[in-house]
Amino acid sequence: RKEVEQDPGPFNVPEGATVAFNCTYSNSASQSFFWYRQDCRKEPKLLMSVYSSGNEDGRFTAQLNRASQYISLLIRDSKLSDSATYLCVVNTEGGSTLGRLYFGRGTQLTVWP
Amino acid sequence: EPEVTQTPSHQVTQMGQEVILRCVPISNHLYFYWYRQILGQKVEFLVSFYNNEISEKSEIFDDQFSVERPDGSNFTLKIRSTKLEDSAMYFCASSGGLAKNIQYFGAGTRLSVL
Numbered sequence: 001r002k003e004v005e006q007d008p009g010p011f012n013v014p015e016g017a018t019v020a021f022n023c024t025y026s027n028s029a030s031q032s033f034f035w036y037r038q039d040c041r042k043e044p045k046l047l048m049s050v051y052s053s054g055n056e057d058g059r060f061t062a063q064l065n066r067a068s069q070y071i072s073l074l075i076r077d078s079k080l081s082d083s084a085t086y087l088c089v090v091n092t093e094g095g096s097t098l099g100r101l102y103f104g105r106g107t108q109l110t111v112w113p
Numbered sequence: 114e115p116e117v118t119q120t121p122s123h124q125v126t127q128m129g130q131e132v133i134l135r136c137v138p139i140s141n142h143l144y145f146y147w148y149r150q151i152l153g154q155k156v157e158f159l160v161s162f163y164n165n166e167i168s169e170k171s172e173i174f175d176d177q178f179s180v181e182r183p184d185g186s187n188f189t190l191k192i193r194s195t196k197l198e199d200s201a202m203y204f205c206a207s208s209g210g211l212a213k214n215i216q217y218f219g220a221g222t223r224l225s226v227l
Binding site (some may be wrong): 031032034041042043044045046049087091099100101102103104105106 | 146148154155156157158161169171202204206214215216217218219220221223
């Protein structure tokens with residue numbers, strides 16, 4: 001069973017485009033939700049946490065639907081520097097454990113000039 | 114900005130040899146993790162560590178693996194007898210403070226088993 005599933009991609013978009021990534025997770029006990037980005041052969045870096053109320057950080061908007069177990073990320077006005085792999089990540093922490101991050105396989109985004 | 118540091122950046126070893134991967138977590142963090150990423154695959158959880166003991170480990174973290182916090186700053190992952198399939202990028206992460214559910218990753222150690 002895949003804990004976190006993402007759009008397979010890759011996405012290739014021109015600068016200025018709007019692009020949306022989707023993700024579903026299987027464990028209804030998941031507590032925390034994140035989008036990380038990963039550049040080629042680098043470490044995952046936190047892009048933003050995701051909340052049920054939805055949250056926005058500049059050009060980035062994330063949404064969580066707990067009932068559907070669905071997470072989304074919207075990037076507006078894409079920049080060349082947005083080119084990376086976007087990782088949907090969930091955490092099942094709670095109770096006596098620290099929790100563990102479950103990563104999706106990631107969706108590769110290339111923004112071209 | 115505080116960061117997680119890992120050494121070495123690249124480790125090449127012969128099959129059957131022991132390797133130790135080192136990590137210095139962010140200084141005020143109390144929760145430590147190891148993950149790995151085989152080339153072309155997703156990042157996978159190995160183990161979490163708190164208060165000098167393992168909190169949780171995955172099915173990947175078998176008897177060949179161990180973790181240790183030998184002093185107040187280092188956190189190590191040891192693989193006793195490496196196999197070809199252990200070749201991967203190994204990431205250390207730490208969390209703590211008010212947002213203990215947010216994990217920050219080091220730059221990783223690329224392990225190549227020949």
